[in-house]
Amino acid sequence: QHDIPDVSFKTWIVPIQPYSVDGDNITLVYCNKKDQSSSSADLGISYIEKKYLSLLEATTSEVLNRICHLRLISDAEKKKEETRKTSNSSNNIAIQNLNPAYVFDTFVIGNNNNLAHAASLAVAETPGQVYNPLFIYGGVGLGKTHLMQAIAHYIIDNDPSKKVLYVTSETFTNELIESVKTNKNSEFRNKYRNIDVLLIDDIQFIIGKESTQEEFFHTFNALYQDGKQIVISSDRPPKEMETLSDRLRTRFESGLPVDIQIPTYETKMAIINKKAETLKIDLPNDVKDYVATNIKSSIRELEGALTKLSAFSRLSHTPMTVEFAETTLKDLISPDSKKEITPEYIIQIVSEHTHVSADDIISKKRSAGIAYARQIVMYLCREMTSAPLQAIGSALGGRDHTTVIHGISKMQEEVANNPQTKETVDILIKKINPD
Ligand code: ADP
Ligand code: MG
Numbered sequence: 001q002h003d004i005p006d007v008s009f010k011t012w013i014v015p016i017q018p019y020s021v022d023g024d025n026i027t028l029v030y031c032n033k034k035d036q037s038s039s040s041a042d043l044g045i046s047y048i049e050k051k052y053l054s055l056l057e058a059t060t061s062e063v064l065n066r067i068c069h070l071r072l073i074s075d076a077e078k079k080k081e082e083t084r085k086t087s088n089s090s091n092n093i094a095i096q097n098l099n100p101a102y103v104f105d106t107f108v109i110g111n112n113n114n115l116a117h118a119a120s121l122a123v124a125e126t127p128g129q130v131y132n133p134l135f136i137y138g139g140v141g142l143g144k145t146h147l148m149q150a151i152a153h154y155i156i157d158n159d160p161s162k163k164v165l166y167v168t169s170e171t172f173t174n175e176l177i178e179s180v181k182t183n184k185n186s187e188f189r190n191k192y193r194n195i196d197v198l199l200i201d202d203i204q205f206i207i208g209k210e211s212t213q214e215e216f217f218h219t220f221n222a223l224y225q226d227g228k229q230i231v232i233s234s235d236r237p238p239k240e241m242e243t244l245s246d247r248l249r250t251r252f253e254s255g256l257p258v259d260i261q262i263p264t265y266e267t268k269m270a271i272i273n274k275k276a277e278t279l280k281i282d283l284p285n286d287v288k289d290y291v292a293t294n295i296k297s298s299i300r301e302l303e304g305a306l307t308k309l310s311a312f313s314r315l316s317h318t319p320m321t322v323e324f325a326e327t328t329l330k331d332l333i334s335p336d337s338k339k340e341i342t343p344e345y346i347i348q349i350v351s352e353h354t355h356v357s358a359d360d361i362i363s364k365k366r367s368a369g370i371a372y373a374r375q376i377v378m379y380l381c382r383e384m385t386s387a388p389l390q391a392i393g394s395a396l397g398g399r400d401h402t403t404v405i406h407g408i409s410k411m412q413e414e415v416a417n418n419p420q421t422k423e424t425v426d427i428l429i430k431k432i433n434p435d
Contacts, residue, residue, distance in 0.1 A: 019078060022099060025101065054311055069307065102153070104154060116143075123231065132224065132229055133251070142262070169202050172216070177423065195228065198219070198228065198231070204234050230255075232252065238253050268295070275302075275306050287322055301332055309325060342387070347396075349431050353428055363397060380425070
């Protein structure tokens with residue numbers, strides 16, 4: 001409202017309403033009450049996209065303290081999505097967990113990922129018939145989740161009667177724990193066995209726990225024997241998963257293990273070009289080259305860099321130059337790639353994982369979700385850094401050390417008594433310090 005003329009604000013921004021949030025992807029609906037013809041809605045949307053979307057994106061990202069992607073749809077499209085959701089929900093539990101942007105069309109093929117891409121497409125075309133299980137492995141931010149969800153989308157789009165279930169291994173574990181606690185194991189088994197395709201993301205978080213491995217082994221066998229497709233992703237190949245039981249390792253290796261490697265310069269350039277096109281930003285070649293050369297190991301970071309550049313340049317009306325890129329991206333492009341574990345870094349990872357913004361974590365707010373995330377931060381700072389209580393308190397918006405002690409002991413109790421919290425904390429520890 002501060003940044004644009006009043007009349008523009010009333011005309012273009014006021015009619016926009018929030019619709020859904022999925023991680024960093026936020027969908028907004030533009031509904032102009034006065035004129036509901038679809039052509040004028042489309043016109044309005046394309047105008048807003050051109051003129052205000054980056055401003056909205058930048059402002060949202062600033063407020064939430066993380067890079068967000070906004071998508072604007074019309075009222076008519078919203079209704080369509082709603083009916084699609086309800087008609088799918090009976091068959092497809094997966095669709096609700098899927099990011100609509102993660103499809104084959106938006107996946108750029110390079111020589112770092114062409115094998116994984118080809119295998120994924122083959123599996124999507126003929127589920128259960130070619131590579132089973134398909135095991136995709138590779139480092140963080142290289143496209144594993146994107147490929148898995150592309151498989152899910154493809155199968156559902158081609159045959160809506162197919163039951164496809166995409167879950168993270170954290171969800172699998174938490175649902176298993178919950179089912180044991182509430183004596184609903186048969187429900188759990190029903191859910192995971194009465195399906196045609198099971199995609200489990202980040203399997204490395206399941207291994208290392210006897211009971212979850214055991215249950216997963218049974219789920220795997222039941223589906224496999226019925227010729228159902230299984231797709232698994234992991235941050236490393238089966239043979240490097242130390243705590244994986246031998247019989248699961250054999251199963252994982254029996255299908256097709258494919259890896260995604262760090263992208264080459266050419267692949268990074270291709271992704272930058274595609275992304276610049278969707279973000280509708282003009283990037284001079286030397287800036288593209290700067291980003292492709294300096295962002296080394298993650299496509300997620302590459303995307304983050306582009307969003308940040310586009311948002312900051314429009315917001316500050318600064319032309320897109322290499323100097324501008326250098327200053328804007330200096331946090332992303334650090335000379336020493338090994339991240340030091342600091343309270344700030346822990347706050348960032350906990351924020352990403354719990355979807356509680358960093359601002360809320362360090363704020364005075366006391367609502368349950370925020371307080372929980374904050375206590376996890378306190379606990380992890382104690383466990384993973386040598387920061388004194390005072391430093392932990394000041395990283396958390398200037399809390400005194402008694403508050404920190406209180407938070408830590410509450411969380412210690414939670415971790416000891418609540419297996420779900422223990423699970424979440426374990427995953428966070430691995431995310432913060434993967435080695
Ligand atoms: P991972 O699961 O391996 O950590 P993701 O699948 O979440 O990585 O990918 C991180 C981001 O990079 C996603 O936004 C994804 O769309 C994007 N991405 C990764 N690989 C590609 C690719 N080949 N083409 C286009 N986008 C990609
Ligand atoms: Mg992933």
